[in-house]
Amino acid sequence: MSDPAAYTPMTPAEARKLRDELGKKGKKLVFTNGCFDLLHAGHVRYLQQAHALGDALVVGLNSDASVRELKGPSRPLNRERDRAEVLASLRAVDGVVVFSDKRATGLIEAIQPHIYAKGGDYTPESLDPGEKAALDKAGTQIQILSLVPGRSTTKIIERMTSSEDKAPPLRLGVLGSGRGSNLRAILAAIQDLVLDAEIVIAISDQGDSEFLKIAKAAGLPAHQVHGGANPNRFDDEAQKKVARLLQEAAVDVVVLTGFMRILKSPVLDAFPDRIVNVHPSLLPAYKGANAVQDALDEGELETGCTVHLVNAEVDGGRILAQARVPIYVGDTAAVLHDRIKEQEHKLLPQVLAEWRRA
Ligand code: GRF
Numbered sequence: 630m631s632d633p634a635a636y637t638p639m640t641p642a643e644a645r646k647l648r649d650e651l652g653k654k655g656k657k658l659v660f661t662n663g664c665f666d667l668l669h670a671g672h673v674r675y676l677q678q679a680h681a682l683g684d685a686l687v688v689g690l691n692s693d694a695s696v697r698e699l700k701g702p703s704r705p706l707n708r709e710r711d712r713a714e715v716l717a718s719l720r721a722v723d724g725v726v727v728f729s730d731k732r733a734t735g736l737i738e739a740i741q742p743h744i745y746a747k748g749g750d751y752t753p754e755s756l757d758p759g760e761k762a763a764l765d766k767a768g769t770q771i772q773i774l775s776l777v778p779g780r781s782t783t784k785i786i787e788r789m790t791s792s793e794d795k796a797p798p799l800r801l802g803v804l805g806s807g808r809g810s811n812l813r814a815i816l817a818a819i820q821d822l823v824l825d826a827e828i829v830i831a832i833s834d835q836g837d838s839e840f841l842k843i844a845k846a847a848g849l850p851a852h853q854v855h856g857g858a859n860p861n862r863f864d865d866e867a868q869k870k871v872a873r874l875l876q877e878a879a880v881d882v883v884v885l886t887g888f889m890r891i892l893k894s895p896v897l898d899a900f901p902d903r904i905v906n907v908h909p910s911l912l913p914a915y916k917g918a919n920a921v922q923d924a925l926d927e928g929e930l931e932t933g934c935t936v937h938l939v940n941a942e943v944d945g946g947r948i949l950a951q952a953r954v955p956i957y958v959g960d961t962a963a964v965l966h967d968r969i970k971e972q973e974h975k976l977l978p979q980v981l982a983e984w985r986r987a
Contacts (some may be wrong), residue, residue, distance in 0.1 A: 662688065876899055931953055
């Protein structure tokens with residue numbers, strides 16, 4: 630008995646009819662194609678972007694046989710009927726046409742869409758020559774859309790099949806006093822699945838800092854620890870409290886992102902070689918709190934950022950990674966610092982991701 634809820638895919642002729650009807654009204658049909666085996670957020674966003682290029686979106690869905698041919702014998706995970714039904718239920722999708730060839734050339738010839746959307750690293754030149762020729766012949770405009778990083782069916786399958794012997798996510802304790810842009814970058818890397826970690830605690834000495842606001846908005850356990858009267862020091866009580874909080878949270882790695890107090894015992898002893906700091910210079914040059922201005926004042930043509938291990942010597946621990954940043958004529962410390970931070974936001978998550986694999 631057939632399932633009454635199942636979706637009946639469009640025929641190529643129906644898709645062509647839709648195209649012609651839209652065309653008469655001065656509207657545009659967008660077409661894209663793919664396997665859409667295990668639908669994820671990357672697909673959904675891609676299809677929304679594709680839809681936004683015109684007025685209606687038709688998706689060419691590879692049949693089970695053609696997915697097998699493209700991806701290997703273990704795919705697809707879901708049958709074409711189910712894949713079509715799930716796809717068609719999306720707000721961005723107006724119709725799904727199943728096709729059996731490896732390439733969508735025949736379907737492009739039949740539908741003659743106004744716009745063709747393709748994802749990923751393609752350029753109009755690197756498209757399949759058959760598809761490209763069919764698109765050119767139909768006068769179709771080609772649009773390449775960028776894919777959402779970290780989201781792919783292949784990666785989801787990898788994660789599912791390797792989950793048994795996989796180490797749990799790295800537990801991070803992040804400390805900061807200022808704007809919190811590095812905290813934001815770590816959160817984004819976790820979201821994008823390029824960093825297998827979770828932030829289990831965020832600590833600041835500044836109750837009204839952006840850092841703490843970002844931490845709270847992200848739902849992280851966030852704490853303010855008062856450092857005592859001297860703004861550059863962290864008194865003994867504060868050191869003990871931070872050590873206790875980090876230990877209670879079972880932190881694997883402590884990450885200092887613009888934490889303006891100097892850590893010492895018992896924090897350093899509790900996390901030997903497990904505290905990293907990001908610093909806005911190419912250490913060992915320009916240690917200390919004015920590193921960006923100091924590099925400008927010296928007339929340097931280049932500076933950068935460093936991720937290093939933290940020990941008792943301020944900005945003196947083992948260097949783990951560095952990135953270079955040019956200094957331009959007319960740079961102010963603020964402009965230069967923002968340029969340095971762009972690099973920090975890549976370098977710090979990268980070091981933490983590599984930690985995971987070490
Ligand atoms: C960064 O430039 C870092 O190198 C320095 O403090 C700054 C923190 O920035 N130690 P943010 O609070 O992460 O935006």
